[in-house]
Amino acid sequence: MSSRRTFIGQSILTAAASVALPLAGKSASLFSEKENYFGADFPIGVAGYTFAKFDVDQSIAMMKRVGITYLSVKEIHLPLNSSEEKIKSTIGKYTAAGINVYTVGVIYMRSKEAVDQAFEYAKKVGVNMIVGVPSYDLIDYCEEKVKAYDMRLAIHNHGPKDPLYPSPGDVYGRIKDKDSRLGLCIDIGHTVRAGVLPEKAVREFKDRLFDLHIKDVTIAAEEGKAIEIGRGVINFPELIKSLKKIQYKGVCSIEFEKDMTDPLPGIAESTGYFRAVLAAG
Amino acid sequence: MSSRRTFIGQSILTAAASVALPLAGKSASLFSEKENYFGADFPIGVAGYTFAKFDVDQSIAMMKRVGITYLSVKEIHLPLNSSEEKIKSTIGKYTAAGINVYTVGVIYMRSKEAVDQAFEYAKKVGVNMIVGVPSYDLIDYCEEKVKAYDMRLAIHNHGPKDPLYPSPGDVYGRIKDKDSRLGLCIDIGHTVRAGVLPEKAVREFKDRLFDLHIKDVTIAAEEGKAIEIGRGVINFPELIKSLKKIQYKGVCSIEFEKDMTDPLPGIAESTGYFRAVLAAG
Numbered sequence: 001m002s003s004r005r006t007f008i009g010q011s012i013l014t015a016a017a018s019v020a021l022p023l024a025g026k027s028a029s030l031f032s033e034k035e036n037y038f039g040a041d042f043p044i045g046v047a048g049y050t051f052a053k054f055d056v057d058q059s060i061a062m063m064k065r066v067g068i069t070y071l072s073v074k075e076i077h078l079p080l081n082s083s084e085e086k087i088k089s090t091i092g093k094y095t096a097a098g099i100n101v102y103t104v105g106v107i108y109m110r111s112k113e114a115v116d117q118a119f120e121y122a123k124k125v126g127v128n129m130i131v132g133v134p135s136y137d138l139i140d141y142c143e144e145k146v147k148a149y150d151m152r153l154a155i156h157n158h159g160p161k162d163p164l165y166p167s168p169g170d171v172y173g174r175i176k177d178k179d180s181r182l183g184l185c186i187d188i189g190h191t192v193r194a195g196v197l198p199e200k201a202v203r204e205f206k207d208r209l210f211d212l213h214i215k216d217v218t219i220a221a222e223e224g225k226a227i228e229i230g231r232g233v234i235n236f237p238e239l240i241k242s243l244k245k246i247q248y249k250g251v252c253s254i255e256f257e258k259d260m261t262d263p264l265p266g267i268a269e270s271t272g273y274f275r276a277v278l279a280a281g
Numbered sequence: 282m283s284s285r286r287t288f289i290g291q292s293i294l295t296a297a298a299s300v301a302l303p304l305a306g307k308s309a310s311l312f313s314e315k316e317n318y319f320g321a322d323f324p325i326g327v328a329g330y331t332f333a334k335f336d337v338d339q340s341i342a343m344m345k346r347v348g349i350t351y352l353s354v355k356e357i358h359l360p361l362n363s364s365e366e367k368i369k370s371t372i373g374k375y376t377a378a379g380i381n382v383y384t385v386g387v388i389y390m391r392s393k394e395a396v397d398q399a400f401e402y403a404k405k406v407g408v409n410m411i412v413g414v415p416s417y418d419l420i421d422y423c424e425e426k427v428k429a430y431d432m433r434l435a436i437h438n439h440g441p442k443d444p445l446y447p448s449p450g451d452v453y454g455r456i457k458d459k460d461s462r463l464g465l466c467i468d469i470g471h472t473v474r475a476g477v478l479p480e481k482a483v484r485e486f487k488d489r490l491f492d493l494h495i496k497d498v499t500i501a502a503e504e505g506k507a508i509e510i511g512r513g514v515i516n517f518p519e520l521i522k523s524l525k526k527i528q529y530k531g532v533c534s535i536e537f538e539k540d541m542t543d544p545l546p547g548i549a550e551s552t553g554y555f556r557a558v559l560a561a562g
Contacts (some may be wrong), residue, residue: 065546085475265346272553275511280561
């Protein structure tokens with residue numbers, strides 16, 4: 001990456017930077033689509049829960065501000081029972097803003113009907129992956145669904161108090177012998193709170209790692225609180241080293257759960273920190 | 282630095298992080314004073330011009346949000362002709378908020394009276410350095426002043442259109458044989474716009490490098506515009522490598538001149554990026 005940032009390469013960079021890109025829409029961001037990847041195969045995204053207190057237009061404005069173009073849509077912004085028309089208009093807003101809706105979730109599935117709804121919803125949204133939390137007794141049914149829809153289900157871990165999937169290993173143990181479209185969305189904050197190193201977990205479960213929720217936490221214990229990336233205890237250089245080693249091809253979606261009524265500064269600080277580590281890695 | 286971020290060292294880190302620090306005031310920042318340095322001898326600050334559209338209280342709120350505790354006060358927030366009472370009350374606000382006012386400026390000096398005023402002002406503020414721009418014919422007078430006040434003057438470069446000091450070399454050439462309290466505040470954005478690599482300039486002028494204004498620019502040419510750190514053409518890993526090599530002991534003050542009516546997200550993104558490069562360096 002450092003070779004990109006030489007004075008010699010600068011005229012090329014400058015030329016690229018001045019070109020408006022399809023994904024970037026009308027954003028004033030300097031990033032080309034390639035640059036958004038910052039030398040890695042994985043772009044930065046946002047997990048929709050970050051914008052829980054804001055509507056779709058406000059979410060888009062914040063994403064444009066930080067130059068992030070990948071989004072995991074949460075049902076807060078597009079209810080699971082939305083009409084096709086509603087789905088079309090909401091997704092259309094994101095697309096028009098240059099935002100790539102790459103998955104939906106986190107969706108909790110506690111009944112067959114909820115599983116049915118989630119897969120139909122994802123299909124209508126037009127994504128090929130759901131981030132979800134199925135009850136144990138629904139995993140076999142989910143396996144049928146991932147086959148029928150040819151869609152991936154990334155199961156999300158939620159830390160020490162999660163009765164189902166406290167850590168990534170609790171997901172992996174239940175899906176490793178099933179269809180390869182069942183996998184993990186590793187939430188690195190909840191992973192650390194469960195006493196597991198994210199940089200180790202992504203290597204250990206690499207064959208089923210579909211998505212990542214990135215964040216930082218104050219301490220590596222149940223009571224760890226959300227904090228800007230770089231201020232907490234997670235070792236981002238090591239995490240990114242692991243992701244590059246396993247040739248991760250998914251998205252790293254920032255899920256910022258501090259200052260939820262005014263999250264933009266924290267999202268921005270987190271984005272800056274993560275980008276610098278990506279660029280250095 | 283990476284050794285800090287191991288799981289083994291975590292309990293120590295956690296203990297340190299939970300201690301409220303004098304400089305951090307009531308901020309919820311996780312940084313200890315040491316951590317603000319991120320393994321380097323130089324902390325991150327803000328150049329007051331960044332807050333040109335805001336008052337002192339608003340500036341403080343933004344600095345607390347990003348956990349920055351060093352400030353170069355600009356006369357917008359504390360006029361040069363302020364009474365001692367006014368100076369005391371304004372500086373008192375910063376101090377109460379855990380902010381360390383380490384210098385004043387940029388102050389333009391076009392007459393002996395302006396030089397007199399600047400040094401008296403700095404003395405009353407209680408700093409030992411002025412960031413300023415004296416006309417050529419006032420440099421000798423400034424030399425008398427730095428001796429009389431035992432105070433440093435860091436002369437600021439302002440890029441291709443600056444009639445006096447376009448690049449750091451234009452400052453250095455005029456002060457290198459004078460009292461060692463005359464030196465440079467290298468503005469890395471204007472330096473790049475003048476076609477000079479900041480990582481080279483800080484090494485070349487290390488014996489007189491007193492202060493830094495850090496920022497990024499879209500292109501390395503006169504028309505380069507301010508942009509969030511990490512999005513532009515400046516090579517921050519190389520800059521920080523140079524600063525560590527010369528054992529820089531000053532402050533790296535973010536001067537963010539984009540989105541000046543709503544700068545916090547850009548300040549935050551810039552801070553996150555710079556911190557990550559510092560931590561990696």
